[in-house]
């Protein structure tokens with residue numbers, strides 16, 4: 001194969017991706033922050049920060065989809081004689097003698113060198129603090145003394161990122177700042193309803209500053225040549241309205257070999273209502289002073305950085321594999337888990353493809369994201385489940401999204417996506433299996449956040465299942481509603497108005513026959529989980545003796561949740577699951593694969609009879625995961641059909657053949673050009689469903705070959721230019737075989753792909769599966785797999801599990817736990833350190 005240009009490489013030892021050329025084919029970004037204060041940062045230091053919510057609490061400004069791309073960020077300008085440069089190359093783009101960007105676990109370090117000066121900036125958000133640290137180290141590597149002029153730069157967003165981009169008649173008059181020593185405070189709207197402000201500080205005396213953008217940049221200049229910098233003269237401007245910024249000016253002299261650190265801090269402060277001001281019009285800066293005091297020296301910053309690294313050591317120590325295959329190990333041990341944490345934190349709200357204003361936290365998205373991080377931070381997973389369930393409606397339906405700042409359901413998007421309820425079971429079961437904490441089911445959780453409406457979380461699960469059962473169509477298959485997992489399969493939408501969103505347009509629900517095979521499969525998978533859960537609750541405490549929450553005392557004023565109730569409930573739901581399986585076999589099978597849906601009129605979608613889009617991936621994934629009709633050969637045929645019709649060099653496409661025209665009855669799916677997004681793109685998110693189907697069917701070779709096709713580390717070398725987006729994380733979509741440019745990736749970072757890739761590899765391929773009573777071992781491997789070891793912390797236990805595949809794809813022959821033979825495939829949980837040997 002032709003040698004492609006490379007822009008970087010993995011450094012596994014430091015858990016970093018090292019970018020060595022700033023002109024990547026697309027900005028390659030990273031995320032800073034783990035709770036509350038977050039930043040996005042590109043390989044040239046572009047990006048922005050926000051507090052909790054990228055829409056309602058944006059701290060710095062960013063210009064999406066601009067010219068040039070990736071416009072706005074935290075920029076350091078170094079003026080050395082007549083040369084002005086930035087350590088991250090942009091925005092001046094002065095050619096550098098050396099450039100490197102290291103994206104690590106919640107930090108980024110960018111280093112540039114020019115004319116004997118090295119400037120290295122470490123960016124991170126310290127744990128539990130509301131600020132971004134930018135530690136700049138300037139070093140004189142030349143043999144002469146250097147006198148430099150250093151300018152920092154941040155541009156304030158006027159908090160609401162949406163109105164900031166449009167309501168200029170107001171915005172241009174509201175901006176306000178204060179300057180105190182080396183700190184620039186941004187206090188727009190603080191005089192009225194806001195109780196929060198931001199600041200930009202440096203731990204050194206400054207010789208000047210600017211806070212008015214036009215004064216600093218010059219109306220006809222650009223970020224690449226700000227007037228103040230080019231002339232080497234700050235204007236000490238004080239912003240009144242227009243666009244407030246923060247720029248420090250520092251004169252630095254460095255002897256040969258000398259180096260100096262500067263700690264810049266971008267902070268966010270909230271004050272109590274009655275403590276907002278220290279004098280009329282003067283903001284109360286006590287908390288800002290305190291925060292600055294915690295991070296005003298290199299030593300303090302280095303300590304905070306060490307704490308952050310220690311957190312990641314711990315998080316990544318919970319599941320660690322050694323297979324001897326670096327490409328696999330680095331994804332499993334580092335990047336896949338890291339991406340899962342990022343998707344948990346951001347859901348689908350803020351990336352370089354998600355503008356932070358459009359979408360909050362998705363109901364289904366966040367439940368899925370849970371399986372990606374529940375092993376690392378169970379308490380936050382628990383809280384997330386409660387938050388999500390609190391937005392549910394009393395009939396089991398759900399808001400499709402909620403805003404992280406308010407945790408309220410998002411009225412703009414509404415509900416009616418009929419797969420949503422099932423995901424609550426998916427997330428909750430994953431949580432309980434990991435932690436053994438059944439007490440979560442006891443939590444009182446409201447509907448639509450209405451105080452007084454609380455019922456137990458268990459009842460939320462129950463009404464979730466019931467929502468599906470109560471919304472069946474003519475074939476006894478689930479009605480799709482507004483859409484199922486595929487937000488673009490809008491079978492009740494019928495839109496001819498291009499200004500209408502497919503997701504929120506008035507749905508025609510009356511008389512609809514539109515049913516979803518994807519929800520059918522999902523219902524069977526989660527229904528089995530629910531039945532299993534009820535059976536366990538019926539024999540309270542059984543098998544849970546060693547778990548922290550062995551005593552389950554479910555009470556509720558809605559229905560008496562007694563053991564007898566749970567037995568009956570398990571039976572009731574088993575019947576519903578069986579009925580669904582029958583319905584799929586009878587009305588959901590097309591001969592070689594599962595149908596995808598029935599449309600409004602009851603016509604087949606995803607059938608050989610259709611002109612286009614004869615086969616879809618979602619129903620193959622979910623119905624094979626549900627193992628529907630496995631005994632009749634349906635699963636094997638469906639999986640073979642995926643290989644035959646959906647698979648291509650870059651992964652499996654969503655549907656085949658692609659739609660070539662808009663179909664009024666189908667909605668957004670047919671609005672996309674061939675091969676993109678939901679119209680026959682490789683929607684990486686649903687490839688793992690088929691892979692899990694393969695694993696359950698014991699077809700390890702096939703599972704692995706599908707998996708490797710969308711595994712970033714495998715794609716890395718091949719596609720540094722074709723793929724375009726970050727080679728260290730999955731993207732939502734890779735252009736499919738019908739696209740103009742197959743293999744081109746888009747929408748990186750925030751995608752359910754992260755959690756699904758993790759779930760697939762950790763539990764189904766490597767086969768380490770948390771279960772109520774312990775860890776189930778059931779790998780499914782390519783026959784070329786060699787011995788490997790997984791270190792898995794589980795509740796209070798620490799297992800070292802070595803698997804000897806012996807050329808087998810599936811089937812565990814023998815397990816020993818600390819030398820003793822174990823019956824079956826579950827290692828019974830007991831606290832402490834254990835050694836496990838598994839022979840296949």
Ligand code: BGC
Pocket residue numbers: 487488503668677678
């Ligand atoms: C996209 C979907 C997405 C939806 C969200 C559509 O345009 O294609 O992937 O889920 O918007 O509203």
Ligand code: NOJ
Pocket residue numbers: 348362364365484485486487488678
């Ligand atoms: C992206 C959305 O976030 C997700 O919820 C949806 O399932 C997929 N797109 C497919 O439409």
